[in-house]
Amino acid sequence: ETGVTQTPRHLVMGMTNKKSLKCEQHLGHNAMYWYKQSAKKPLELMFVYSLEERVENNSVPSRFSPECPNSSHLFLHLHTLQPEDSALYLCASSQGQGASYEQYFGPGTRLTVT
Protein backbone atom coordinates (compact mmCIF):
# COMPACT_ATOMS: atom_id res chain seq x y z
CA GLU A 1 0.00 0.00 0.00
CA THR A 2 1.71 3.16 -1.22
CA GLY A 3 -0.91 5.73 -0.20
CA VAL A 4 -2.04 6.22 -3.80
CA THR A 5 -5.32 4.63 -4.85
CA GLN A 6 -6.82 4.34 -8.31
CA THR A 7 -10.33 3.45 -9.43
CA PRO A 8 -11.51 1.53 -11.26
CA ARG A 9 -8.84 -1.16 -11.39
CA HIS A 10 -10.19 -2.51 -14.66
CA LEU A 11 -12.22 -0.77 -17.36
CA VAL A 12 -13.55 -1.95 -20.69
CA MET A 13 -15.01 0.71 -22.92
CA GLY A 14 -16.14 1.13 -26.48
CA MET A 15 -14.66 3.74 -28.77
CA THR A 16 -17.70 5.99 -28.44
CA ASN A 17 -17.92 5.88 -24.64
CA LYS A 18 -16.90 8.54 -22.15
CA LYS A 19 -15.33 7.42 -18.90
CA SER A 20 -13.08 8.81 -16.19
CA LEU A 21 -10.18 7.39 -14.23
CA LYS A 22 -9.72 8.55 -10.66
CA CYS A 23 -6.60 8.83 -8.55
CA GLU A 24 -6.38 9.83 -4.91
CA GLN A 25 -3.28 10.28 -2.78
CA HIS A 26 -3.25 10.30 1.02
CA LEU A 27 0.35 11.43 1.41
CA GLY A 28 0.03 15.21 1.47
CA HIS A 29 1.97 15.49 -1.77
CA ASN A 30 1.92 18.52 -4.06
CA ALA A 31 2.64 16.93 -7.43
CA MET A 32 0.68 14.28 -9.32
CA TYR A 33 1.34 12.43 -12.56
CA TRP A 34 -0.38 10.28 -15.18
CA TYR A 35 1.67 7.60 -16.96
CA LYS A 36 0.76 5.14 -19.70
CA GLN A 37 2.28 1.66 -19.50
CA SER A 38 2.09 -0.40 -22.68
CA ALA A 39 3.60 -3.82 -23.23
CA LYS A 40 7.25 -3.78 -24.34
CA LYS A 41 7.42 0.03 -24.33
CA PRO A 42 8.95 2.43 -21.82
CA LEU A 43 6.65 4.05 -19.34
CA GLU A 44 5.26 7.22 -20.96
CA LEU A 45 4.71 10.36 -18.94
CA MET A 46 1.41 11.94 -20.01
CA PHE A 47 0.65 14.80 -17.61
CA VAL A 48 2.17 16.46 -14.57
CA TYR A 49 0.37 18.66 -12.08
CA SER A 50 2.13 20.69 -9.43
CA LEU A 51 0.04 22.53 -6.83
CA GLU A 52 -3.01 21.80 -8.99
CA GLU A 53 -1.52 23.54 -12.03
CA ARG A 54 -0.70 21.53 -15.14
CA VAL A 55 3.02 21.87 -15.78
CA GLU A 56 3.55 19.18 -18.37
CA ASN A 57 1.58 17.82 -21.28
CA ASN A 58 3.63 15.46 -23.39
CA SER A 59 1.85 15.78 -26.72
CA VAL A 60 -1.01 13.63 -25.52
CA PRO A 61 -4.04 13.42 -27.85
CA SER A 62 -6.97 15.58 -26.85
CA ARG A 63 -9.15 12.49 -26.30
CA PHE A 64 -7.34 12.34 -22.94
CA SER A 65 -8.30 15.23 -20.66
CA PRO A 66 -6.81 15.55 -17.17
CA GLU A 67 -8.34 17.36 -14.23
CA CYS A 68 -6.83 18.17 -10.85
CA PRO A 69 -9.51 19.74 -8.60
CA ASN A 70 -7.27 19.71 -5.52
CA SER A 71 -3.87 18.41 -4.47
CA SER A 72 -5.26 15.02 -3.40
CA HIS A 73 -7.25 14.10 -6.48
CA LEU A 74 -6.43 13.62 -10.14
CA PHE A 75 -8.76 12.52 -12.90
CA LEU A 76 -8.22 11.40 -16.47
CA HIS A 77 -11.31 11.89 -18.62
CA LEU A 78 -11.51 9.64 -21.65
CA HIS A 79 -13.61 10.03 -24.79
CA THR A 80 -13.62 8.53 -28.28
CA LEU A 81 -10.59 6.38 -27.55
CA GLN A 82 -8.86 4.09 -30.02
CA PRO A 83 -7.91 0.41 -29.52
CA GLU A 84 -4.23 1.42 -29.33
CA ASP A 85 -5.07 3.36 -26.17
CA SER A 86 -5.53 0.04 -24.35
CA ALA A 87 -2.88 0.01 -21.63
CA LEU A 88 -2.25 0.24 -17.91
CA TYR A 89 -2.67 3.83 -16.71
CA LEU A 90 -0.64 4.65 -13.65
CA CYS A 91 -1.03 7.60 -11.34
CA ALA A 92 1.82 8.78 -9.15
CA SER A 93 2.44 11.54 -6.65
CA SER A 94 5.49 13.17 -5.09
CA GLN A 95 6.14 15.72 -2.39
CA GLY A 96 7.47 18.20 -4.92
CA GLN A 97 7.80 18.32 -8.66
CA GLY A 98 11.11 17.12 -10.04
CA ALA A 99 13.26 14.05 -10.37
CA SER A 100 14.82 14.53 -6.92
CA TYR A 101 11.47 13.72 -5.30
CA GLU A 102 10.50 10.05 -5.01
CA GLN A 103 7.33 9.22 -6.89
CA TYR A 104 4.76 6.94 -5.27
CA PHE A 105 2.65 4.97 -7.72
CA GLY A 106 -0.87 3.65 -7.54
CA PRO A 107 -1.73 0.13 -8.73
CA GLY A 108 -3.04 1.36 -12.06
CA THR A 109 -6.21 1.05 -14.10
CA ARG A 110 -6.13 -1.64 -16.79
CA LEU A 111 -8.00 -0.09 -19.73
CA THR A 112 -9.26 -2.08 -22.69
CA VAL A 113 -10.80 -0.23 -25.63
CA THR A 114 -12.98 -2.38 -27.87
Added chain:
Amino acid sequence: GNSVTQMEGPVTLSEEAFLTINCTYTATGYPSLFWYVQYPGEGLQLLLKATKADDKGSNKGFEATYRKETTSFHLEKGSVQVSDSAVYFCALSRGDKIIFGKGTRLHILP
Protein backbone atom coordinates in the same frame (compact mmCIF):
# COMPACT_ATOMS: atom_id res chain seq x y z
CA GLY B 1 18.81 12.41 -26.26
CA ASN B 2 18.59 10.83 -22.83
CA SER B 3 17.55 7.18 -22.82
CA VAL B 4 17.78 3.93 -20.90
CA THR B 5 18.39 0.47 -22.35
CA GLN B 6 17.86 -2.61 -20.25
CA MET B 7 18.07 -6.28 -21.04
CA GLU B 8 15.09 -7.95 -22.61
CA GLY B 9 13.18 -10.38 -20.50
CA PRO B 10 11.80 -12.50 -19.25
CA VAL B 11 14.63 -13.65 -17.03
CA THR B 12 13.97 -16.98 -15.31
CA LEU B 13 16.13 -18.15 -12.41
CA SER B 14 15.95 -20.73 -9.67
CA GLU B 15 15.64 -19.63 -6.07
CA GLU B 16 18.98 -18.67 -4.46
CA ALA B 17 20.59 -17.97 -7.86
CA PHE B 18 22.66 -14.84 -8.53
CA LEU B 19 20.84 -12.11 -10.41
CA THR B 20 22.14 -9.48 -12.79
CA ILE B 21 19.87 -7.25 -14.85
CA ASN B 22 21.86 -5.03 -17.18
CA CYS B 23 21.09 -1.36 -17.68
CA THR B 24 22.99 1.19 -19.74
CA TYR B 25 22.12 4.80 -20.29
CA THR B 26 22.70 7.71 -22.62
CA ALA B 27 22.59 11.13 -21.06
CA THR B 28 23.96 14.62 -21.17
CA GLY B 29 25.24 15.90 -17.90
CA TYR B 30 25.10 13.87 -14.72
CA PRO B 31 21.70 12.26 -14.19
CA SER B 32 20.55 10.41 -11.12
CA LEU B 33 19.89 6.72 -11.76
CA PHE B 34 17.10 4.57 -10.35
CA TRP B 35 15.75 1.05 -10.21
CA TYR B 36 12.01 0.66 -9.75
CA VAL B 37 10.17 -2.63 -9.13
CA GLN B 38 6.59 -3.50 -10.05
CA TYR B 39 5.09 -6.51 -8.26
CA PRO B 40 2.10 -8.25 -9.85
CA GLY B 41 -1.04 -6.12 -9.68
CA GLU B 42 0.76 -3.14 -8.17
CA GLY B 43 2.27 0.14 -9.27
CA LEU B 44 5.99 0.89 -9.43
CA GLN B 45 8.02 1.29 -6.25
CA LEU B 46 11.43 2.87 -5.95
CA LEU B 47 13.91 0.08 -5.16
CA LEU B 48 17.17 2.03 -5.03
CA LYS B 49 18.91 5.03 -6.49
CA ALA B 50 22.33 6.62 -6.98
CA THR B 51 22.91 10.30 -7.56
CA LYS B 52 26.56 10.50 -8.63
CA ALA B 53 29.34 8.45 -10.16
CA ASP B 54 30.61 5.51 -8.09
CA ASP B 55 27.62 5.72 -5.73
CA LYS B 56 26.14 2.37 -4.80
CA GLY B 57 22.42 2.13 -4.17
CA SER B 58 21.16 -0.79 -2.12
CA ASN B 59 17.89 -2.07 -0.70
CA LYS B 60 16.34 -5.46 0.15
CA GLY B 61 19.55 -7.25 -0.85
CA PHE B 62 19.67 -5.57 -4.26
CA GLU B 63 22.61 -3.38 -5.29
CA ALA B 64 23.55 -1.22 -8.25
CA THR B 65 26.64 0.94 -8.79
CA TYR B 66 26.66 4.12 -10.89
CA ARG B 67 29.44 3.52 -13.43
CA LYS B 68 30.10 6.67 -15.42
CA GLU B 69 32.94 5.17 -17.46
CA THR B 70 30.70 2.41 -18.83
CA THR B 71 27.42 4.40 -18.52
CA SER B 72 25.89 1.48 -16.68
CA PHE B 73 23.77 0.82 -13.60
CA HIS B 74 23.40 -2.96 -13.45
CA LEU B 75 21.11 -4.44 -10.81
CA GLU B 76 22.47 -7.38 -8.79
CA LYS B 77 21.32 -9.64 -5.99
CA GLY B 78 23.32 -12.48 -4.53
CA SER B 79 20.48 -14.91 -3.77
CA VAL B 80 17.02 -14.34 -5.23
CA GLN B 81 13.75 -15.48 -3.69
CA VAL B 82 10.41 -16.38 -5.24
CA SER B 83 9.04 -13.14 -3.81
CA ASP B 84 11.46 -11.18 -6.04
CA SER B 85 9.40 -12.15 -9.09
CA ALA B 86 8.37 -8.81 -10.60
CA VAL B 87 9.14 -6.36 -13.39
CA TYR B 88 12.23 -4.21 -12.86
CA PHE B 89 12.63 -0.79 -14.47
CA CYS B 90 15.87 1.13 -14.84
CA ALA B 91 15.42 4.90 -15.03
CA LEU B 92 17.32 8.17 -15.10
CA SER B 93 16.50 11.75 -14.27
CA ARG B 94 16.37 14.35 -17.02
CA GLY B 95 15.72 17.78 -15.63
CA ASP B 96 12.44 17.46 -13.78
CA LYS B 97 11.47 14.19 -15.47
CA ILE B 98 12.27 10.54 -14.97
CA ILE B 99 12.97 8.51 -18.13
CA PHE B 100 12.15 4.82 -17.77
CA GLY B 101 13.41 1.76 -19.62
CA LYS B 102 11.05 -0.87 -21.01
CA GLY B 103 11.28 -3.09 -17.96
CA THR B 104 12.64 -6.60 -17.43
CA ARG B 105 10.31 -9.31 -16.16
CA LEU B 106 11.92 -11.64 -13.62
CA HIS B 107 10.55 -15.10 -12.78
CA ILE B 108 12.01 -16.98 -9.83
CA LEU B 109 11.27 -20.70 -9.67
CA PRO B 110 11.06 -22.45 -6.29
